[in-house]
Amino acid sequence: MHGNGRPRSHEVNGSRATRRAVLAAALGGAAVAALPGRSASAASTLTNGGFESGTTGWSAYGTTSASFAEAGGRTGGQRLAHWSASAYKAETYQYLTGLTDGTYTLTAWVRSSGGQNAAYLALKSGSAEQRTDLPPTPNGAWLRLVTSVKVTGNACTVRLYSDANAGNWANFDDITLTPGSTGLPIKGADISSLKKSEDFGGVYRTGSGATADALAVLKSAGMNYARLRVWVDPADGYCDKARVLAVAKRVKARGMKLLVDFHYSDTWTDPGAQTIPAAWAGHSYAQLKTDVHDHTYDVLSALKAQGTTADMVQIGNELNGGMLWPAGSTSDWAQLAGLLTAGATAAKAVSSSTVVALHLANGGDNALYRTWFDNAVSHNVPFDVIGLSFYGYWHGALSDLQANLDDLAARYAKPLFVAETAYPFRLDSDDDWEDVIDKAEELVGGYPATEAGQAAWFRDIQSVVEAVPAGRGLGVFWWDATWTAVEGNGWDPTDPSTGNAWENQVLFDYDGVPTEAMSAFAHR
Secondary structure, three states: OOOOOOOOOOEOOOOOOOOHHHHHHHHOHHHHHHOOOOOOOEEOOOOOOOOOOOOOOOEEEEOHHHEEEEEOOOOOOEEEEEEOOOOEEEEEEEEEOOOOOEEEEEEEEEEEOOOOOEEEEEEEEOOEEEEEEOOOOOOOOOEEEEEEEEEOOOOEEEEEEEEEOOOOEEEEEEEEEEEOOOOOOEEEEEOOOHHHHHHOOOOEEOOOOOEEOHHHHHHHHOOOEEEEEEOOOOOOOOOOHHHHHHHHHHHHHOOOEEEEEEOOOOOOOEOOEOOOOHHHOOOOHHHHHHHHHHHHHHHHHHHHHOOOOOOEEEEOOOOOOEEOOOOEEOOOHHHHHHHHHHHHHHHHHHOOOOEEEEEEOOOOOHHHHHHHHHHHHHOOOOOOEEEEEOOHHHHOOHHHHHHHHHHHHHHHOOOEEEEEEOOOOOOOOOOOOOOOOOOHHHOOOOOOOOHHHHHHHHHHHHHHHHOOHHHOEEEEEEOOOOOOOOOOOOOOOOOOOOOOOOHHHOOEOOOOOEOHHHHHHHOO
């Protein structure tokens, strides 16, 4: 927030004599009707994107006193601020003409108090407009955001907008407009729990309450990629090869792509547990490499044979400390590399087009990722993309995720995706089992445990991934989006009496109706 909470002296500049016709061309008739006093001046290039000349080159409308330049830029000496001691609506904008038609990307560095009714950057041309919301940044860190639109008529408007309550603030700096497009090819969700939920009576509905296939509901919302975990010989029989094959048929029938997440265990693997499958117990390291290869090849070959070839595979799950402990621990990288290579080689032998991902948790921890992937590269482990788990209540701020993504993209020249994220839409449980996140103090600042808060988290984490330079941000998977509370479908495959600790973070509410967050699949 700007230093002393008061507007500084350099207020917005802007012509008040520009013809209304220019405004209409820049903003469209609806905007003119809503704000008849708005005006715009035209230029051929974006100017003063760093606000080092105050607000020269920018125009304003609404509560113009709430839009001003002040000291404290991300780079240079100044930044744009939106702030007022009273509720306000303020927009700072430039109308550009003389552009060559085509797709352009608006990039901006932003900070925000959160709490606004709306706060976003936007790029508008004719009737087409794309917006990106400003995430709350309670830690005061800057975030880079992007949005893009197809420019027609050689003109567009760059918009920085706040509809805010008293005391809400937003900062903008280092604004650029460049040719090129943005977007996310992956709009995914893990649905590993779905088959067991259905078999035990789980019901999913459309927004109107009609009973429906969960995959059909997710697809209609914009989901295009499904993630399925596979265990070797799970105690309850779910997430095994046979059931992965069955759900894969449904995924592909809906026109979605498929990510297969190999855990190389009979149960959950993560940074705290990488248990060797019972069938592989006592095997030598050499035999474990064969086990990994053969299991990977077997599952993927069966998928290919039934016409559902995996589009991507994870060789291991949340591999911070390695896999198949103790043989594949990160304390012996040569052995870990051999196991990873065995899995990757098997995947490519089945289908050379299948993308191989390596996946860690703690997505805001750059030191972890540098150390881990430097070792993977130095040991010649083959991989195509990097996957990260990022849960805001555990793994840091969105700015930590962005800094890590930026560094990894540059350091390894690989695409990246968030393989797991989630957020609660309420704090009470739908069964008698304690949920993983169920207290207000566990939440991320600026994101309430409401459907709106959950939706904002999904949109904002997608926005961060979308902003990875050089188009290397692929997308986001919501973790276990269908794991609603159904008796018998608890967290422990060895104990049917266990309950669900996750149902307040899925994308269906306690009546089986889609939460508001499901609409975020159509965010980009």
